[in-house]
Amino acid sequence: MNSQFTPGVVPKRLSTEDLSHNFDDLHAPLVVHEAAVAADRCYFCHDAPCVTACPTDIDIPLFIRQISTGTPEAAAKTIFDMNILGGMCARVCPTEELCEEACVRELAEGKPVEIGRLQRFATDTLMKSGVHPFNRADPTGKRVAVVGAGPAGLSCAHRLALLGHDVTVYDARPKAGGLNEFGIAAYKSTDDFAAREVDWLMSIGGITIETGKALGDALNLDAISADFDAVFLGVGLGGVNAMGIAGDDLDGVSDAVSFIEDLRQASDLSALPVGRNVVVIGGGMTAVDAAVQSKLLGAEQVTIAYRRGREAMSASRYEQDLAASHGVKLMFNVKPNAVHGNGAAAEVELEYTQIIDGKLSGTGENMRIAADQVFRAIGQTLTMDGGLALEGRKIAVTDTGRTSRDGVWAGGDCSSGGNDLTVTAVAEGRDAAMDIHATLTGDV
Amino acid sequence: MADLTTEFLGIKSPNPFWLASAPPTDKEYNVRRAFEAGWGGVVWKTLGSEGPPVVNVNGPRYGVVHGADRRVLGLNNIELITDRDLFVNLEEIKRVKADYPDRAIIVSLMVPCEEDAWKAILPLVEETGADGIELNFGCPHGMAERGMGAAVGQVPEYIEMVTRWCKQYYSKPVIVKLTPNITDICQPAAAAMRGGADAVSLINTINSIISVDLDQMAPAPTIGGKGTHGGYCGPAVKPIAMNMVAEIARSPETAGLPMSGIGGITTWRDAAEYIALGCGNVQVCTAAMTYGFKVVQEMISGLEQWMDEKGHTSIDDFMGSAIPNVVDWQHLDLNYIAKASINQDDCISCGRCYAACEDTSHQAIAMTADRKFSVIDAECVACNLCVEVCPVENCITMVEQQPGTTDPRTGNVVVDTYANWTTHPNNPSATAAE
Numbered sequence: 001m002n003s004q005f006t007p008g009v010v011p012k013r014l015s016t017e018d019l020s021h022n023f024d025d026l027h028a029p030l031v032v033h034e035a036a037v038a039a040d041r042c043y044f045c046h047d048a049p050c051v052t053a054c055p056t057d058i059d060i061p062l063f064i065r066q067i068s069t070g071t072p073e074a075a076a077k078t079i080f081d082m083n084i085l086g087g088m089c090a091r092v093c094p095t096e097e098l099c100e101e102a103c104v105r106e107l108a109e110g111k112p113v114e115i116g117r118l119q120r121f122a123t124d125t126l127m128k129s130g131v132h133p134f135n136r137a138d139p140t141g142k143r144v145a146v147v148g149a150g151p152a153g154l155s156c157a158h159r160l161a162l163l164g165h166d167v168t169v170y171d172a173r174p175k176a177g178g179l180n181e182f183g184i185a186a187y188k189s190t191d192d193f194a195a196r197e198v199d200w201l202m203s204i205g206g207i208t209i210e211t212g213k214a215l216g217d218a219l220n221l222d223a224i225s226a227d228f229d230a231v232f233l234g235v236g237l238g239g240v241n242a243m244g245i246a247g248d249d250l251d252g253v254s255d256a257v258s259f260i261e262d263l264r265q266a267s268d269l270s271a272l273p274v275g276r277n278v279v280v281i282g283g284g285m286t287a288v289d290a291a292v293q294s295k296l297l298g299a300e301q302v303t304i305a306y307r308r309g310r311e312a313m314s315a316s317r318y319e320q321d322l323a324a325s326h327g328v329k330l331m332f333n334v335k336p337n338a339v340h341g342n343g344a345a346a347e348v349e350l351e352y353t354q355i356i357d358g359k360l361s362g363t364g365e366n367m368r369i370a371a372d373q374v375f376r377a378i379g380q381t382l383t384m385d386g387g388l389a390l391e392g393r394k395i396a397v398t399d400t401g402r403t404s405r406d407g408v409w410a411g412g413d414c415s416s417g418g419n420d421l422t423v424t425a426v427a428e429g430r431d432a433a434m435d436i437h438a439t440l441t442g443d444v
Numbered sequence: 445m446a447d448l449t450t451e452f453l454g455i456k457s458p459n460p461f462w463l464a465s466a467p468p469t470d471k472e473y474n475v476r477r478a479f480e481a482g483w484g485g486v487v488w489k490t491l492g493s494e495g496p497p498v499v500n501v502n503g504p505r506y507g508v509v510h511g512a513d514r515r516v517l518g519l520n521n522i523e524l525i526t527d528r529d530l531f532v533n534l535e536e537i538k539r540v541k542a543d544y545p546d547r548a549i550i551v552s553l554m555v556p557c558e559e560d561a562w563k564a565i566l567p568l569v570e571e572t573g574a575d576g577i578e579l580n581f582g583c584p585h586g587m588a589e590r591g592m593g594a595a596v597g598q599v600p601e602y603i604e605m606v607t608r609w610c611k612q613y614y615s616k617p618v619i620v621k622l623t624p625n626i627t628d629i630c631q632p633a634a635a636a637m638r639g640g641a642d643a644v645s646l647i648n649t650i651n652s653i654i655s656v657d658l659d660q661m662a663p664a665p666t667i668g669g670k671g672t673h674g675g676y677c678g679p680a681v682k683p684i685a686m687n688m689v690a691e692i693a694r695s696p697e698t699a700g701l702p703m704s705g706i707g708g709i710t711t712w713r714d715a716a717e718y719i720a721l722g723c724g725n726v727q728v729c730t731a732a733m734t735y736g737f738k739v740v741q742e743m744i745s746g747l748e749q750w751m752d753e754k755g756h757t758s759i760d761d762f763m764g765s766a767i768p769n770v771v772d773w774q775h776l777d778l779n780y781i782a783k784a785s786i787n788q789d790d791c792i793s794c795g796r797c798y799a800a801c802e803d804t805s806h807q808a809i810a811m812t813a814d815r816k817f818s819v820i821d822a823e824c825v826a827c828n829l830c831v832e833v834c835p836v837e838n839c840i841t842m843v844e845q846q847p848g849t850t851d852p853r854t855g856n857v858v859v860d861t862y863a864n865w866t867t868h869p870n871n872p873s874a875t876a877a878e
Binding site: 036037040041043044045046047048049104105107108 | 512513514792793794795796798799811815835836
C-alpha cells in the first residue's frame with residue numbers, strides 16, 4: 001500500500017473505500033421531496049431565459065411544472081423531445097453558464113432553480129422505469145450512416161431512427177458513447193451511466209452500431225457516401241495538441257484525455273497509477289477533470305498551469321472552484337518551457353507570461369515545480385481528412401450541419417461553430433438529422 | 445406603546461388572539477399549552493349533551509389544499525364536536541379557568557334544538573366559571589345531519605329561538621357562531637340579534653370536498669373507499685369570511701353588533717384586517733394546527749409594532765376603521781385613473797406580467813428582445829393583474845394619474861371630481877348629477 005507521499009507514479013495511494021467514496025456521484029440525485037421543493041421555485045417564466053440559454057431549447061418551465069404536478073415521466077418526455085441525451089446533459093452540462101445562469105432567480109436571489117438536478121430527476125425516473133417514450137415513424141426505406149457514436153452521432157442517429165430511417169453508426173472505439181463514455185470525469189457519470197444511456201437510446205430500434213471501425217482505408221467517406229443515402233460525421237477531435245517543449249517525451253508526461261479514458265474504463269481504480277506531484281497544463285474542462293481526478297486518486301500536490309488569466313480559462317468558474325475545493329492549485333499566467341528529469345519527469349519549468357499587443361509572451365521569470373506526472377490538456381484537433389472544406393481547424397458546416405460535400409453532414413466537436421459542449425453536440429446532431437430527413441423526403 | 449388588551453363583551457383578555465373552538469381546544473392539556481404560549485383566550489371545543497359522547501371516524505379527518513412548498517392554504521375537516529365525556533370537559537374548564545383568570549375561556553355548545561336540552565346544560569357551564577358561551581350553529585358536516593350545527597344556523601328562526609333560551613338560562617355573554625353556508629349572512633346575524641345575542645362570531649367552516657382520490661375514485665380524506673364533504677377553513681377562506689364580516693358591519697339592521705372574526709387568520713396582518721372591518725377580536729385555528737401554538741408570538745409582536753407605527757394605543761383605536769370605505773360597486777369613483785408602472789431596477793425579467801396581460805387581459809405590456817418589460821399606458825386599464833402575478837412584491841405598482849394629465853387610453857383629461865355609475869351616461873337608470 002502506497003500513500004499520498006510515495007514518490008513517483010504509483011497505484012494504491014488510497015484505500016478502496018476512500019477511492020469509492022471519492023468517485024461517487026458529484027451531486028447526489030434529488031429524492032422526490034427535494035425535487036418537489038426545487039420545482040416549486042420555478043416561476044414558469046414567459047419565453048423563459050433558461051430555454052433561450054439551452055443549446056437544445058428544452059422547454060424547462062414546462063418540464064419543471066410537470067415534475068411539480070407529480071408527472072416526472074412527462075417531464076422526461078419534454079426533455080427528450082429536444083435532447084435525447086438529456087440524462088447525460090443533466091450530469092455534465094455547465095448549467096451555471098447556461099440555463100441556471102439565465103434563471104431569473106439567479107438575478108433575483110443569486111440562487112437559480114436547480115434545473116440540472118431537476119432534469120436528472122426527471123430523466124432518471126423515466127429511464128429507471130425501462131420505458132422508451134418514442135415510437136418510430138413508418139419506415140422510409142432510407143439508410144443513413146453516422147460516423148462517430150458520441151453525443152452528436154447518437155443524437156443524430158436517434159432522431160433519424162425516430163423519423164423512420166435506418167441508421168448504421170460506426171465508431172472507432174470498442175464501445176459507443178464517445179466522450180460521454182471515455183472523456184468526462186468519472187464522478188459525473190457513475191454506475192456506467194453512459195453505456196446504459198446508449199442502450200436505452202438504442203431501444204427505439206432501427207439503429208445498428210458497429211464499433212472498432214474508424215474512418216480510414218477500409219471505411220472511407222467515398223465508400224460510405226456511395227453506400228448510404230446520407231452521411232453524418234460526428235467524429236470529434238481525435239488528436240491531442242503537443243506542447244512542443246523539451247522533455248515532452250519523458251516518462252510521466254502524457255495526454256490528459258488518455259488518463260481520463262483509462263480512469264473511466266478502469267475496473268479497479270486502485271490499480272491506476274498517479275503521481276505524487278501532478279501538473280496539468282491547460283485551462284479547459286479536460287484540465288480540470290484530469291486535475292481533480294488525480295487528486296481523488298491520491299496525488300499529494302496537483303497544479304493546473306494555465307498560460308492566460310483566470311477570465312480566459314474555458315473551464316467555468318464553477319469548475320475552477322470545484323478544482324480548488326478539492327485542493328487543486330490553480331496557477332494563471334504561466335507557460336511550460338520544459339519538463340526536466342532523468343528518464344522520468346521530475347520537474348516542470350514554468351515561465352510567467354504577459355500579453356503585449358494582444359500577443360502572449362514570457363516575462364523571463366522562471367520557476368520549477370515538482371512534477372512526477374505531467375498531463376497535456378491544451379486542446380484536441382481534428383484528425384480526419386475527407387477532403388471537406390474546413391473553417392479554422394474544423395469541418396465547415398452550415399446552421400443545419402451541411403458540409404461542403406453533398407449528402408454529408410457534420411456536427412459536434414469536429415464541426416465549426418459550437419462550443420465543444422456535449423449539449424451543443426446533441427443539438428447539432430438533432431438539427432442535422434432534421435435537415436437530412438427533409439432532404440431525403442424531398443421537403444426542401 | 446400599543447396595549448393589546450381587549451375587552452370583548454366585557455370579557456378581558458391580554459390580547460385579541462383567541463383559539464377557535466376546534467381540535468386545538470379539545471382538552472385541558474392543549475389549552476394549558478396554548479395559554480403558556482401566550483394566547484389571549486380560547487373557545488373550548490364544542491360540548492354536546494350529557495350522555496354517551498359522539499364518536500369520530502377512525503380514518504383520516506383532515507385534507508389540505510397546498511401551495512408552493514406544501515404551504516397549507518386550505519384545510520378541510522370532518523371531525524365532530526368533542527368525543528369526550530361532558531363532565532370531564534366541564535371539570536377541566538373549571539380547573540383551567542381557575543388557574544388562568546386573566547385569559548378568556550368561552551364554552552362552545554351544540555345540543556338538540558329543544559329547550560330542555562339547553563336548560564339542562566347551561567347551568568353546568570355557568571358553574572365552571574367560564575366567561576361566556578358560543579353557540580355552534582355552524583358545523584356543516586356530521587352534526588348537521590342530526591339537526592344540529594349548520595342545520596340550525598341555516599334557519600334564522602331556530603337561531604333566534606335557541607339564542608333566546610340561552611339568554612334566559614345563562615347569565616354571561618352569548619356569542620352566536622354563524623355558518624357561511626347560506627346566501628345572506630345578515631339574515632342569521634339579525635336573527636341572533638333578535639334572540640338577544642351579545643355577539644356573533646364568523647365564519648364557521650365552508651362545505652367542501654377538498655380533493656378526489658383518483659385511485660379510489662372517492663373524495664379525500666377517504667375512509668374505507670368513501671368520503672364526505674367537510675368544513676373548509678384556513679387562509680383560503682379569509683376573503684370569504686371578511687366579506688361576510690363587512691356585510692354585517694354595513695347592514696343597517698346588524699351594524700354595531702359585536703363580532704369575533706374567524707377565517708384563515710395566520711398573521712398579525714390578517715388579524716388587523718378583521719379588526720379594521722369591525723371585529724372586536726379574532727379566533728384562530730388553522731395557523732395553530734399548521735405551526736403550533738407559538739405562532740401567536742408573531743401575531744402579538746407584529747400587531748404591536750404596526751399599532752405603534754400607526755400611533756394606535758388600543759385595539760379600539762382602529763376597530764371598524766375600514767367599514768366606511770367598504771362601498772357598493774356603484775359608488776366607486778369612475779374618475780379615478782391609475783396606470784401600472786414597472787420598476788426596472790426590481791424587475792427580474794420573468795415575463796409573467798407580459799404573459800398574463802398579453803394572453804388574458806389588455807395587451808398593455810411591451811416586451812423587448814432583451815426582456816425589458818414596460819407598460820403601454822394607452823392600453824392599460826389598471827386592472828392590477830400584473831401587480832399580482834409579479835413574483836417580486838412592489839416591483840409593479842399602480843400609479844394614480846394626476847388631474848390635468850391626459851389618459852392616453854381614452855384621450856380624456858383626468859379630473860379630480862368624483863363621479864360614479866349612478867350618474868354615468870351609460871347607465872340607463874342614471875340620475876342627473878346635482
